[in-house]
Amino acid sequence: MADTTTSTDAAARARRETIRKGLGRRHLTEKLFRGFGIGAILIALGLVGTLFWMVISKGYPAFTQANATLEVYFDPEILSFDPAPVRGAGQSDADYRAAHLGWQRAVTMANWNRIVENAVVNAAPQGFEIGSREALALIDAGERHRLRDMFVANPNLLGQRVSVDMLASANTDNWLKGTIDRNLPDARQQLAASTRQLADMMLENGTIEFRFAWHIFTNVDSRAAPAAAGLAGAFVGSLYMMLVVIVLAVPIGVASAIYLEEFAPKNRLTDLIEVNINNLAAVPSIVFGLLGAAVFIRYFGLPLSAPIVGGLVLTLMTLPTIIIATRSSLRAVPPSLRQAALGLGASKTQMVFHHVLPITFPGILTATIIGVAQALGETAPLLLIGMNAFVAAIPATPFDQSSALPVQIYLWQGNENRNFFEARTSAAIMVLLGLMITLNAIAVILRQRLERRK
């Protein structure tokens, strides 16, 4: 009897020993796996951090820009054209507009460069020698149009002296920010020695100041006046495309997902459709661009470079994402819910719309926003439908030519004024990233709210 207890004791001890050994190993594997997990997350965070740091450190200088506050004299000797036409009695609308346009052209043809140049020379210290080209190089080329617009809006400015905030030229901005090595010899500098010297003096006496560059958000792209180039056109273009995607992709995607999941019979045909939807999700986006160019532009005759076409192409790209995500969230609804609804006498449509769909709402919403965010960042298909064009206007409708945010990044990246546009490119990336983060945040917040309500 005692013998058997000792033998069972020994056996139990041996078993415990084996378990303990095995346990040690299992704990070790678990620790290792956790370590790997944490390591993977750290690497991912590190990469994201590096990306953000690179973009932000390069891009943030673009948000401030050199502005010169100069006294502008609307010199009647230079601005020697007839006064603005006055609408005569009985003159028709069209006649008056034509006369006014003619006057505007005369105003434009005046030598506004000379006005800018005089303002610069005037602000320079007494006796400072500077040539006319060199003086003009200090101020952005677009500012003369702003002066002209000021004048057209208020012809009474003739003969007056007004203090105007003008953007310094891109090269002046480079020089003052030190984007170009300040020790390089004259031959390798963009600006003449006298311009650089004057810029430094003006910065010192406060004529030139660095201010927040609001015009990045309010201006359109510009090549004639690079310092004034902004994102407004591309932003509105992207917005129109998102609208088209939301209006088209969401109803079509959700409707087809519901039909396929809840109503469609399971047969060869629906299997084929399902396989092809999955295939469509894997098609490279550039192929959709080719399709868009061939179908929407050449066949349907939609305009080139228009957000409507971009939106349609991106809709095709986003549809599979939305269909697949909606179907999987429909599938996650427990069948008991459906059976209960049907058991209580609800029709199939009532069952879907009253009971199933409301639960899947957060899932569909997330899928939509992720799909739209993905479409927002898409560039390749847009290049093929002419959206990589230089457009210097804010599109009024989705049918007007426009650029898009990611395309604008691509265009600025290729601009020949590298020193200036490197920062601009990163600034545009920051705006795009900001937009994406906002979209994703909205998705998260909405999902949490909707889930809580349920």
Add this chain to the structure above:
Amino acid sequence: MKTALYASATALAMVATFGTGAASAQSRDTIQIAGSSTVLPFASIVAEEFSAAFPEFNTPVVGSGGSSGGLRQFCEGVGEATIDIANASRPIRPAEVEACNAAGVTDIREVQFGYDGIVFAVSADKGDFALEPVHVYTAIAAQVYVDGEWVDNPYTNWNEIDASLPDQPISLAIPAGNHGTREVFEERVTSAGFEAAAWPDAPEGAETSFRQDVVIEIAGDYTETLARLQSNPDTVGVFGLSFYDQNRDTLKVATVSGITPSLESIASGEYPVSRPLFFYVKGQHIGAVPGIEEYVAFFLSDQMAGMGGTLEGAGLIPAPAEETAAVLAAFEAGESL
């Protein structure tokens, strides 16, 4: 309530689809331009200034795609969905004119508006290059003539070709075939070099076959070439003069046949590697799309493409005033190719 929501969403989608169909009938009132990336900066500047000077017209839209890409789009046909003007850094080819005619584009008006120089440049901290066309040809030809026979190109460093060149591995970034610049490069540099070398019994195609190990073909724009120079500082890149001018802090230009490229040396014709720039106007669109005639006249005006004009400031070498006047007269008279 929910059903109403979904119904309205579907209705909205249908309205959007129908709207699409309706809008295709509306006429385009913005000039659409595409083509050469060399001409793009100039055309964009003119487009902006044009809209400032002519407030009644929309700002023309300027796309890229290279000379060949632009002309291909140009020759797709006549109508709203096709472009009005193709920018090109080379003259249109007979085959392209044929393609155009076949697609119904029969009124092609050529406008030549100034010159651009093509320069060789290296990273600013590298040695000075004094190139001759024959150096470039010898460096990149697939086969060269050494000691009485044609052999696979044995040269690895520039100074093996000519002692005056720096001791630097041969690597040359040239524009790919989609760029008009490539044609000028072959005509003015490699073909000239091939003839200057005057090697006997050249095998067929020796003039245009380059070795792929040292030649980097750039299909994108000059920024891509610049990126190549930054990743491999030994690379010699082919750029447009205006691009070099904007990046003189990082680039150093090479002389060709002893001449330093500059506005003056190119305008006078001393610097050998320069080419005229063009754009092609679809005559059939004049009148259909408003502002085309005004755009052309404005482009060729003194204040844009003329001496001391805005485009000169952006790196264009202006053509003599008589030449430009003749081009404008021909355009206005409706002369087509």
